[in-house]
Amino acid sequence: MAAGKVELEPGTWLFPLPVVVVSVGDMQDHNLITLAWVGTLCSRPPMVGISVRPDRYSYRIIADRGEFVVNIPRSDQLDLADFCGTRSGRELNKFAALGLTPVPAARVAAPLVGEFPVNIECRVEQRVPLGSHELFVGRVLAVHAAPEVVLDGSIDPRRVNPPVYALERYYAFGEQVGEYGFTRRPRPAR
């Protein structure tokens, strides 16, 4: 024990994580996979990473096609995300089972999910086999947002209200507690 803390197993204790539903394939033959091991990697060029186990049905599709779409659900769509993360495309067509709408993307063959408010089209630039998971580094080619979540030309996270994931539990997005650089601004007079 160091500094009075409880020492835990070395592991992936980082939280919270986003919950996204990634669409793969094309307009005729497609699948959905829910992922939490995802992140922003680079701003210029814009790059996101998704970490996928090679035994997932979606893994081979992403590897072969070199493209995917990251769809961000709202908290009230959490059941759709959990469904896509607990059934395999080997067993059923998740779009059809959930009544989701595949929408043609602008720059990739994989469909957007029409019902999810944010869709990020990506082309795989690098693959990094890590062990249990393989990291796909995706370059962002196009981003789409439903008009109701857009504010002043940007996405308003509160309007999306995405679910977040922390140690196998889902939570709502939560309250804003600050903004970038607020400690550098002059404090209001008291």
Ligand SMILES: Cc1cc2nc3c(=O)[nH]c(=O)nc-3n(C[C@H](O)[C@H](O)[C@H](O)COP(=O)(O)O)c2cc1C
């Ligand atoms: C909240 C949540 C997060 C998940 N995150 C990942 C992940 O980051 N990487 C991964 O390979 N699988 C992850 N999974 C598991 C896959 O979504 C799951 O195995 C899915 O059924 C695979 O679908 P497929 O076989 O159709 O590709 C997650 C599941 C859930 C419910």
